[in-house]
Amino acid sequence: xFQTDVPFFHTRADPMAPTDTRQRLLEAAERLFGSLGFAExxxxxxxxxxxxxxxxxxxxxxxKEGLFKEVVQGVVAPVNRERLRLLDELESRSxxxxxxxxxxxxRAFFGPALALGTRPxxxxxxxxxxxxxxxxEGSAVDESVHEVFxxxxxxxxxxxxxxxxxxxxKGLFWRLHFAxxxxxxxxxxxxxxxxxxxxxxxxxxxxxxxxxxxxxxxAGFVAADVEAAQxxxx
Amino acid sequence: xFQTDVPFFHTRADPMAPTDTRQRLLEAAERLFGSLGFAExxxxxxxxxxxxxxxxxxxxxxxKEGLFKEVVQGVVAPVNRERLRLLDELESRSxxxxxxxxxxxxRAFFGPALALGTRPxxxxxxxxxxxxxxxxEGSAVDESVHEVFxxxxxxxxxxxxxxxxxxxxKGLFWRLHFAxxxxxxxxxxxxxxxxxxxxxxxxxxxxxxxxxxxxxxxAGFVAADVEAAQxxxx
DNA sequence: GTCTATAGACTGATAGAC
DNA sequence: GTCTATCAGTCTATAGAC
Numbered sequence: 451x452f453q454t455d456v457p458f459f460h461t462r463a464d465p466m467a468p469t470d471t472r473q474r475l476l477e478a479a480e481r482l483f484g485s486l487g488f489a490e491x492x493x494x495x496x497x498x499x500x501x502x503x504x505x506x507x508x509x510x511x512x513x514k515e516g517l518f519k520e521v522v523q524g525v526v527a528p529v530n531r532e533r534l535r536l537l538d539e540l541e542s543r544s545x546x547x548x549x550x551x552x553x554x555x556x557r558a559f560f561g562p563a564l565a566l567g568t569r570p571x572x573x574x575x576x577x578x579x580x581x582x583x584x585x586x587e588g589s590a591v592d593e594s595v596h597e598v599f600x601x602x603x604x605x606x607x608x609x610x611x612x613x614x615x616x617x618x619x620k621g622l623f624w625r626l627h628f629a630x631x632x633x634x635x636x637x638x639x640x641x642x643x644x645x646x647x648x649x650x651x652x653x654x655x656x657x658x659x660x661x662x663x664x665x666x667x668x669a670g671f672v673a674a675d676v677e678a679a680q681x682x683x684x
Numbered sequence: 685x686f687q688t689d690v691p692f693f694h695t696r697a698d699p700m701a702p703t704d705t706r707q708r709l710l711e712a713a714e715r716l717f718g719s720l721g722f723a724e725x726x727x728x729x730x731x732x733x734x735x736x737x738x739x740x741x742x743x744x745x746x747x748k749e750g751l752f753k754e755v756v757q758g759v760v761a762p763v764n765r766e767r768l769r770l771l772d773e774l775e776s777r778s779x780x781x782x783x784x785x786x787x788x789x790x791r792a793f794f795g796p797a798l799a800l801g802t803r804p805x806x807x808x809x810x811x812x813x814x815x816x817x818x819x820x821e822g823s824a825v826d827e828s829v830h831e832v833f834x835x836x837x838x839x840x841x842x843x844x845x846x847x848x849x850x851x852x853x854k855g856l857f858w859r860l861h862f863a864x865x866x867x868x869x870x871x872x873x874x875x876x877x878x879x880x881x882x883x884x885x886x887x888x889x890x891x892x893x894x895x896x897x898x899x900x901x902x903a904g905f906v907a908a909d910v911e912a913a914q915x916x917x918x
Numbered sequence: 919g920t921c922t923a924t925a926g927a928c929t930g931a932t933a934g935a936c
Numbered sequence: 937g938t939c940t941a942t943c944a945g946t947c948t949a950t951a952g953a954c
Contacts, residue, residue, distance in 0.1 A: 492946075635865030
């Protein structure tokens with residue numbers, strides 16, 4: 451998704467050029483959209499960071515929104531591919547009998563997203579923030595991003611259902627919604643937990659974050675349905 | 685916080701005026717900042733919605749940011765006051781013996797925020813969204829809002845600790861962070877759960893939302909520490 | 919493919935009349 | 937307190953040279 455779609459037989463003017471304009475724009479956009487969001491990022495800030503000019507954005511991506519969508523898809527698509535690969539692995543293993551455990555499914559879902567944060571230097575931080583931000587970037591995202599998530603929804607939804615046969619559909623959907631909220635707000639706002647805990651919690655530690663997240667969310671998932679609980683306690 | 689600070693002995697030019705300019709600005713700002721966010725809301729859209737002019741914003745609030753901060757504090761302050769009142773109630777009751785239960789504390793914390801959604805017409809929707817948005821509106825908020833939350837942090841933090849003596853501080857802070865993520869993402873993005881559940885989950889039903897949220901989060905809170913669990917299972 | 923130059927509209931803020 | 941008029945700057949997008 452990030453590669454230029456130049457056919458392989460095309461001879462570049464300078465095959466060893468450090469990076470071409472299109473690539474530099476995508477990288478600058480990843481950084482700026484990630485840390486500032488769509489509305490707060492101006493094309494001027496973006497093109498000067500990419501050391502090019504306004505016209506290049508329009509030439510390569512059609513518009514600011516076109517660039518944004520391509521950046522988002524470039525970040526989301528590999529994450530979703532890895533999620534599906536991990537789920538495949540879990541489910542093929544379970545053909546012999548036991549189906550995937552809740553914890554395993556959650557790790558397959560959260561892990562690839564959190565792993566964005568492991569990229570070198572500050573780039574990982576920005577990517578993670580961009581990934582978390584997607585859920586909260588209203589209009590600019592919705593249509594184009596939805597389709598990138600379709601396959602993930604279609605595969606993980608049923609997987610959760612099978613792992614949680616006691617839950618009503620309603621209870622499951624609420625919990626899925628909460629789980630997404632936990633993940634996205636953590637990825638979007640990682641320093642907040644560090645702040646309130648006075649440095650005790652380290653959101654840059656992917657393993658720690660993943661462990662804590664899976665523990666919290668899986669406990670929330672296995673809790674009895676609200677209706678069932680009300681039936682018991684009054 | 686929303687009242688004009690005119691002393692009671694001041695004679696208004698027209699005491700029965702429907703609402704004065706300052707008030708209309710605050711109400712329009714509540715709506716627009718709530719649904720669009722700070723950056724996407726222009727002062728022009730705002731002043732025309734309030735049926736006044738650009739200069740009025742500067743006269744009454746100094747700047748766009750000044751207006752935003754006053755709106756945020758006007759929404760947050762009463763919510764936090766109600767939270768503290770409910771916690772007082774719980775804790776004074778418990779002087780006779782039992783300290784507040786986790787569920788009760790969570791309801792005292794989530795309830796007043798969710799209750800914003802019960803205001804008539806579409807205003808509640810916007811207020812709820814604004815409240816959820818605060819966590820995700822980077823720069824424009826941080827300093828001024830922090831102080832509004834200080835007392836709530838100082839009171840609820842220890843209350844949670846007392847209700848969850850088994851948790852390490854680290855585990856507790858992560859869970860508080862997750863709980864905020866659940867609440868804010870649900871308030872900011874209420875229609876998403878309705879969408880994925882094909883209408884089965886109804887986020888405009890405050891009671892349903894509160895029940896589901898408390899059930900999920902309280903189960904997450906009582907889960908054993910990550911460290912403790914790792915000590916047992918490997 | 920890359921650039922300069924600019925169009926055309928919008929931004930927040932302010933001066934100054936009333 | 938409220939307004940009009942306007943400033944000085946920003947915004948995205950595009951035309952057209954190379």
